[in-house]
Amino acid sequence: MISAISKTLVGFGLEKRSFCVKSYSQGTLQMARSALDEVSETGAFTRTPSTFRNFISKDPSSPFPAESGRYHLYISYACPWASRCLAYVHIKGLQKAISVSSVKPKWERTKETDDHMGWVFPSSSTEEPGAEPDLINGARNIRELYELASTNYSGKYTVPVLWDKKLKTIVSNESSEILRMLNTEFNVIAENASLDLYPPHLQSQIDEINEWVYVGINNGVYKCGFATKQGAYDEAAEKLYQALDKCEEILSKQRYLCGNTLTEADIRLFVTLIRFDEVYAVHFKCNKKLLREYPNLFNYTKDIFQIPGMSSSVNMEHIKKHYYGSHPTINLYGIIPAGPNVDYSTPHDRDRFST
Numbered sequence: 001m002i003s004a005i006s007k008t009l010v011g012f013g014l015e016k017r018s019f020c021v022k023s024y025s026q027g028t029l030q031m032a033r034s035a036l037d038e039v040s041e042t043g044a045f046t047r048t049p050s051t052f053r054n055f056i057s058k059d060p061s062s063p064f065p066a067e068s069g070r071y072h073l074y075i076s077y078a079c080p081w082a083s084r085c086l087a088y089v090h091i092k093g094l095q096k097a098i099s100v101s102s103v104k105p106k107w108e109r110t111k112e113t114d115d116h117m118g119w120v121f122p123s124s125s126t127e128e129p130g131a132e133p134d135l136i137n138g139a140r141n142i143r144e145l146y147e148l149a150s151t152n153y154s155g156k157y158t159v160p161v162l163w164d165k166k167l168k169t170i171v172s173n174e175s176s177e178i179l180r181m182l183n184t185e186f187n188v189i190a191e192n193a194s195l196d197l198y199p200p201h202l203q204s205q206i207d208e209i210n211e212w213v214y215v216g217i218n219n220g221v222y223k224c225g226f227a228t229k230q231g232a233y234d235e236a237a238e239k240l241y242q243a244l245d246k247c248e249e250i251l252s253k254q255r256y257l258c259g260n261t262l263t264e265a266d267i268r269l270f271v272t273l274i275r276f277d278e279v280y281a282v283h284f285k286c287n288k289k290l291l292r293e294y295p296n297l298f299n300y301t302k303d304i305f306q307i308p309g310m311s312s313s314v315n316m317e318h319i320k321k322h323y324y325g326s327h328p329t330i331n332l333y334g335i336i337p338a339g340p341n342v343d344y345s346t347p348h349d350r351d352r353f354s355t
C-alpha cells in the first residue's frame with residue numbers, strides 16, 4: 001500500500017514535496033514552485049508574496065495606461081483570487097475592454113523535463129467547457145507565460161495573470177492590486193463606472209476588514225487544508241471560525257460588511273464563502289460548521305451571487321474538479337464528493353436591510 005501511494009505521488013510529481021523538509025531563510029520559504037511547497041517546519045501553510053506588481057493607470061503617459069483591448073486577464077474559474085478579478089470585470093462592465101480566458105481546472109505536468117504540476121490551457125475550445133486555448137501567446141500553460149515575461153523567474157506560476165498584449169509581459173499577478181486597478185483606472189471605458197467598491201470614506205474600514213478576513217478566512221481555509229501538523233491545523237481552524245462568527249454577527253445587523261453599501265470587502269469574502277460547503281468543508285477539513293448553518297452568512301452569499309454579473313464568475317464544476325483533483329497529498333485518489341450542490345440562486349432575506 002505504501003509503495004502504491006508513493007508511486008501515485010511520484011506520478012503527480014509530489015513525493016519530494018510531501019516528505020522532505022524545505023529550505024528556509026529567516027523564516028521565509030525559498031523557491032516555492034506551487035502552493036503545496038509552502039509548508040513550514042511547524043506544519044503551517046505560509047503563502048509567499050506575488051512578484052509582478054505593476055499598476056495600470058488612467059494617466060496615458062504611464063508605462064501601463066488603461067486602454068481598451070490592450071490587456072488580457074488569465075484566470076482559473078477554480079481560483080478564488082482569480083475569480084474576484086473576474087467578478088470585477090463583470091460588475092464594473094469591463095468585458096469589452098479586457099479580454100479574459102480560463103485555464104483547465106485540474107493541474108497537469110507543465111514540462112516533460114521536470115515534475116512541476118500547474119495550470120494548463122486546453123488544446124481546443126471544446127476539450128474542457130469554460131476553458132480556452134491561449135490565443136494571445138500560444139502558450140501551453142501558465143508557466144510559459146511567466147517564462148515569456150521573465151527569464152529568471154523562480155516563483156510559483158499562479159493565476160490571475162494580468163497580461164499586457166502590447167509589451168508582451170505580465171503587469172500584475174497580485175489579485176488584491178488588480179481589483180484596485182479595475183475599480184478606478186478604467187472608468188473612462190467601464191460600462192458601470194459609477195460603481196466604486198473602494199470609496200474614499202470607507203477605505204480605512206475596508207482595509208481593516210480585509211486584513212482579518214484574509215488572515216482568518218480567505219487564507220485561513222488554505223491554512224486548515226494544507227496544514228501537515230495537528231497544532232497548525234487547530235490554530236488555523238480556531239482563527240477561521242472566530243472570523244466567520246464575527247462576520248455572522250456583523251451581517252446580522254447590516255446587509256454588507258461595511259454597512260449597507262457593497263464594497264471590495266464583500267467581493268473578497270464572497271469568493272471564499274461560495275467555495276465553502278462545496279469544497280473547503282470536506283477537502284480542507286473546515287467542517288466545524290457549514291456555511292448553511294450560518295443564517296446571515298448563507299443568505300449574504302446568495303445575495304452577492306445574485307448581483308448581475310456575479311453568478312457567471314462562479315463555475316462550480318471547475319472549482320470542484322480543481323481542488324479535489326489537484327492536491328493528491330490531501331485527496332490521493334482525486335475523488336470528487338457528490339454533494340451538496342447548494343443552489344445560491346434561491347430567494348434570500350437580505351432585502352430586510354435598507355440600501
Ligand SMILES: N[C@@H](CCC(=O)N[C@@H](CS)C(=O)NCC(=O)O)C(=O)O
Pocket residue numbers: 033034035036049050078079080081082117118156157158159160173174175176
Ligand atoms: N497572491 C496571489 C495568489 C494567487 C494564487 O495563489 N493562485 C493559486 C490558485 S488559487 C495558484 O495559481 N496556484 C498555483 C500554484 O500553487 O502552483 C493573488 O492573490 O493574486
